[in-house]
Amino acid sequence: MTDITLSSVKKIYKPGLFKKNVQAVNDLSFAIRKGEVFGLIGPNGAGKSTTIRMILGLIRPDSGRILFRGKPFRESPILQEIGYLPENPYLYDHLTLLELLNFCGQSSSLDSKRIKMRGQELMLKLNLLEAQKRPLRTFSKGMLQRAGICFALLHDPSVVILDEPMSGLDPIGRKMVFDLVMELKDQGKTIFFCSHILNDVERLCDRIGLMHKGRLIKEFAREDFLPNTVNSVFLHTAKISQSQLDKVQVLGGTARNEGEGHLLAIPDEKYFQVNRYLEESGVDILGCRSEWLSLEDLFMQAVKEQNQ
Amino acid sequence: MRRLLTFLIFLVAIGVYFPLCQGMWKSREQSRANTPTGYMIPSKFSRILALGNQGLLSDFLFLKIATHVGTKVGMEQPFGEGDWRFVASGLNVVTDLDPYFVDPYFLAEGLLAWDAGQPELANQLLAKGTNYRRNDWRLPFFIGFNNFYFLKDYETASGFIMAASQLPGSPDYLKTLGARLAYYGGKSKTALLFLQEMLAETDDPLLRQRLAKRLRALELAVMIEEAIGKFRARENRPPKSMDELLSSGYLHALPLDPYGGDWIMSKDGRVFSSSRFADAPPSK
Amino acid sequence: MKSVLALATITFKEGIRNRSLFGIALLSLFLFGLNISVAGFFMRDIGKVTVDMNLSALTLAGLLLVFFVGINLIAKDIDRKTIHLVLSKPISRAQYICGKYLGIQFFVTISLLLLLLLSCLTVGLLFKLYPAYFIGFSWLIFFEACLFVLIKFWVLTAVVVFFSSVTTSSLITLIFSLGSYIAGVTIEEVVFYLKTELAAQEKIISESLRTFIDVVSYVLPNFSVFDFTLEAAHGLVVTSDRLLLSLGYAIVYIVIMLSAAAYIFSRREFH
Numbered sequence: 001m002t003d004i005t006l007s008s009v010k011k012i013y014k015p016g017l018f019k020k021n022v023q024a025v026n027d028l029s030f031a032i033r034k035g036e037v038f039g040l041i042g043p044n045g046a047g048k049s050t051t052i053r054m055i056l057g058l059i060r061p062d063s064g065r066i067l068f069r070g071k072p073f074r075e076s077p078i079l080q081e082i083g084y085l086p087e088n089p090y091l092y093d094h095l096t097l098l099e100l101l102n103f104c105g106q107s108s109s110l111d112s113k114r115i116k117m118r119g120q121e122l123m124l125k126l127n128l129l130e131a132q133k134r135p136l137r138t139f140s141k142g143m144l145q146r147a148g149i150c151f152a153l154l155h156d157p158s159v160v161i162l163d164e165p166m167s168g169l170d171p172i173g174r175k176m177v178f179d180l181v182m183e184l185k186d187q188g189k190t191i192f193f194c195s196h197i198l199n200d201v202e203r204l205c206d207r208i209g210l211m212h213k214g215r216l217i218k219e220f221a222r223e224d225f226l227p228n229t230v231n232s233v234f235l236h237t238a239k240i241s242q243s244q245l246d247k248v249q250v251l252g253g254t255a256r257n258e259g260e261g262h263l264l265a266i267p268d269e270k271y272f273q274v275n276r277y278l279e280e281s282g283v284d285i286l287g288c289r290s291e292w293l294s295l296e297d298l299f300m301q302a303v304k305e306q307n308q
Numbered sequence: 309m310r311r312l313l314t315f316l317i318f319l320v321a322i323g324v325y326f327p328l329c330q331g332m333w334k335s336r337e338q339s340r341a342n343t344p345t346g347y348m349i350p351s352k353f354s355r356i357l358a359l360g361n362q363g364l365l366s367d368f369l370f371l372k373i374a375t376h377v378g379t380k381v382g383m384e385q386p387f388g389e390g391d392w393r394f395v396a397s398g399l400n401v402v403t404d405l406d407p408y409f410v411d412p413y414f415l416a417e418g419l420l421a422w423d424a425g426q427p428e429l430a431n432q433l434l435a436k437g438t439n440y441r442r443n444d445w446r447l448p449f450f451i452g453f454n455n456f457y458f459l460k461d462y463e464t465a466s467g468f469i470m471a472a473s474q475l476p477g478s479p480d481y482l483k484t485l486g487a488r489l490a491y492y493g494g495k496s497k498t499a500l501l502f503l504q505e506m507l508a509e510t511d512d513p514l515l516r517q518r519l520a521k522r523l524r525a526l527e528l529a530v531m532i533e534e535a536i537g538k539f540r541a542r543e544n545r546p547p548k549s550m551d552e553l554l555s556s557g558y559l560h561a562l563p564l565d566p567y568g569g570d571w572i573m574s575k576d577g578r579v580f581s582s583s584r585f586a587d588a589p590p591s592k
Numbered sequence: 593m594k595s596v597l598a599l600a601t602i603t604f605k606e607g608i609r610n611r612s613l614f615g616i617a618l619l620s621l622f623l624f625g626l627n628i629s630v631a632g633f634f635m636r637d638i639g640k641v642t643v644d645m646n647l648s649a650l651t652l653a654g655l656l657l658v659f660f661v662g663i664n665l666i667a668k669d670i671d672r673k674t675i676h677l678v679l680s681k682p683i684s685r686a687q688y689i690c691g692k693y694l695g696i697q698f699f700v701t702i703s704l705l706l707l708l709l710l711s712c713l714t715v716g717l718l719f720k721l722y723p724a725y726f727i728g729f730s731w732l733i734f735f736e737a738c739l740f741v742l743i744k745f746w747v748l749t750a751v752v753v754f755f756s757s758v759t760t761s762s763l764i765t766l767i768f769s770l771g772s773y774i775a776g777v778t779i780e781e782v783v784f785y786l787k788t789e790l791a792a793q794e795k796i797i798s799e800s801l802r803t804f805i806d807v808v809s810y811v812l813p814n815f816s817v818f819d820f821t822l823e824a825a826h827g828l829v830v831t832s833d834r835l836l837l838s839l840g841y842a843i844v845y846i847v848i849m850l851s852a853a854a855y856i857f858s859r860r861e862f863h
């Protein structure tokens with residue numbers, strides 16, 4: 001059961017009379033399943049924000065279809081179920097946070113009691129309670145971002161779309177948002193977000209899509225980079241022979257190629273065994289890694305491939 | 309250092325500004341005095357140019373006319389043809405913008421009928437007013453007065469006075485005045501009553517002065533006329549001269565014409581003055 | 593409907609807390625003070641002059657409010673992309689237009705009502721000072737005139753909303769709306785002037801110009817129909833059929849403007 005499906009969506013952006021047309025989104029197809037966290041990454045100008053705007057109905061695709069739970073945009077109560085946080089949200093200067101949230105709730109047809117309850121709950125979670133009666137123009141960037149998150153989540157949507165949710169936040173704020181997203185995930189919500197911060201994307205997402213020049217050039221699943229490698233040590237070794245690799249696998253480690261040599265993932269409890277074996281076999285240890293597969297490397301790799 | 313410099317420049321500029329400003333205002337006063345009479349936007353376009361603020365524009369233009377006249381009077385400058393054209397066309401525009409506005413009609417009566425000596429022009433404007441201010445007795449009253457006093461058209465005057473007497477708020481004696489006008493025509497006593505009523509209706513101090521002076525002259529003329537009347541009744545003939553009237557005792561003293569003229573007696577017993585009850589024009 | 597009201601509420605609040613309001617209020621105070629001082633220059637019709645100045649001051653204030661605050665209440669939404677947030681809620685484009693319109697309209701109404709209060713104080717004061725020259729003045733007719741000044745701005749706001757839906761630049765919206773206002777207050781004078789001139793056989797205009805004027809008299813809002821300054825200034829009674837006709841004209845024109853705006857807006861894309 002997919003929440004959001006895009007099929008061969010195309011969008012040409014026409015900036016004006018004398019400027020060239022830009023293919024913002026080119027034959028884009030992907031699907032986001034119910035309850036999963038899907039991350040969309042890509043270089044600037046890849047078309048991520050355009051894609052989000054098309055899902056929300058702010059822009060219409062030139063061709064292709066966007067379905068929400070199997071039904072096209074107009075027929076489904078899509079917006080009632082979606083919470084959206086734009087990149088760098090600009091909110092009304094003179095309104096207070098409370099008034100903004102009231103508006104959010106009323107436009108989603110929540111009753112005032114529920115609005116108050118949800119509002120207080122979210123503001124508490126995002127540490128905005130004492131600022132609730134202040135006008136939004138007095139808010140710092142981080143506070144605005146958090147206010148935007150309150151706005152997106154007030155009506156308890158089943159689908160949450162976040163465009164750069166961590167941007168502008170200090171480490172405390174980022175942890176707050178991270179925990180919140182994990183919480184939403186536990187609640188079974190579908191989350192679609194764009195980010196430049198690959199670290200966050202890695203940790204949060206079930207699936208990752210990489211966009212470049214309007215196309216989805218690669219899709220990764222979580223298993224691709226974190227295969228039962230929780231609590232593992234990653235060693236970068238010189239090239240080892242097949243028989244040695246087999247032995248390592250028997251001992252409990254996993255191996256893959258890495259540049260000139262190999263990368264071994266060794267579960268903590270098996271570490272000493274494997275290490276002793278490597279020592280006995282005279283295998284050179286070149287270094288240590290913090291992760292199995294670096295998303296950054298993948299990203300750069302994929303972009304390089306596209307540009308060729 | 310830089311702030312001090314800026315402050316000094318500022319002080320110098322202020323110092324230069326004050327005398328310069330004074331000079332500028334003086335120069336403007338002079339150039340305004342020398343420029344020909346102001347231009348009045350033709351009536352056709354004034355309504356369009358008002359951009360919906362016809363009432364306000366009418367007020368503004370009225371003030372403009374009033375100040376123009378007031379300044380000239382204040383500076384004791386003579387009024388020329390151009391001035392009266394300006395006043396007449398201006399008041400026309402003002403009443404086109406707002407025909408219910410009463411001030412221009414009063415000003416028209418005061419200026420055009422009396423000072424400019426163009427009662428027909430005043431009557432034209434006042435007639436426009438009667439189409440709109442239908443319950444205002446003063447407008448037909450003024451027209452009637454102009455016809456009586458300046459144009460010597462007693463029949464028309466009577467008609468207007470009668471019309472005025474029908475309107476609410478008009479003084480009671482208007483009815484009889486209208487009738488008398490029709491009957492007596494040009495008797496001085498009628499004019500006297502008229503002037504008294506005009507004086508009661510006028511607030512403008514300049515006009516009041518004029519009317520009071522005219523009234524005084526007429527009162528004196530009437531006094532002399534009454535003396536003549538008594539003489540004729542007794543002697544069965546008109547007196548030969550003012551002196552005979554004096555010496556025979558019917559008139560105790562020869563009153564002074566406020567306009568500085570000499571009294572003239574006409575054959576039918578009416579009294580006039582060589583001054584013609586008007587101020588001599590100011591010498592250029 | 594609830595969304596429309598919610599959007600109207602935040603638009604109203606955003607407008608009323610704008611600092612420009614102080615400037616406009618001060619200007620109006622100045623004009624009212626001017627009224628009191630200038631009244632003495634007139635001989636008799638002080639009542640008329642007072643009404644003229646007060647209604648013109650209200651009109652000027654309304655124009656400033658609509659053009660400098662009203663336009664921005666929509667333009668800023670689009671410029672700063674706040675509209676992305678708003679449209680991500682279940683609000684249709686038509687509801688957005690209605691909500692924005694109502695918000696700006698509430699804002700202009702409340703502001704003008706406050707200024708009207710001040711205006712009444714001015715008129716009352718002058719009434720006490722020069723009672724003899726307020727003969728024929730009627731508070732009822734004065735309020736009727738003020739009400740229709742307000743209604744005039746309801747129509748102008750609809751025009752502003754319409755142009756905002758068409759163009760992205762707030763300056764273009766301002767120019768077109770201001771142009772519409774100026775045309776709207778002068779159209780009646782021009783049309784009737786042309787009619788009298790033609791009747792007087794002064795054929796100074798061509799046939800095509802006459803057709804153009806005819807078309808324009810339908811398309812542009814005739815703001816003179818909301819102008820009861822003359823009646824209020826001289827205490828002339830306004831018959832209820834005239835009032836109803838003006839009101840009806842305003843409502844229908846507003847509906848046309850808003851529906852056109854809603855349609856155009858629904859075709860728009862937000863990048």
